[in-house]
Amino acid sequence: MAVFTALVFAACGAVGVLLWLTGRRNALGLAPTGQLFDLILGERAVRMTILLFWWWLGWHFLVARTVDP
Numbered sequence: 001m002a003v004f005t006a007l008v009f010a011a012c013g014a015v016g017v018l019l020w021l022t023g024r025r026n027a028l029g030l031a032p033t034g035q036l037f038d039l040i041l042g043e044r045a046v047r048m049t050i051l052l053f054w055w056w057l058g059w060h061f062l063v064a065r066t067v068d069p
Contacts, residue, residue: 023030031039041047 019030020033022028023032023036026032041050
């Protein structure tokens with residue numbers, strides 16, 4: 001299962017790099033990464049939602065595995 005998780009993580013990273021390169025070349029009409037983050041993070045509610053999502057993700061996948069039941 002750990003190998004599968006590592007492969008999925010690597011695939012997500014590869015897709016992210018591919019989208020970043022495509023955005024920089026503007027080949028598919030994608031916005032550059034900086035513009036995309038400026039647009040997405042322009043509102044406080046979105047920033048709070050992302051913060052809470054990362055907290056939830058870390059709590060469930062990092063802390064939960066270190067606490068003995």
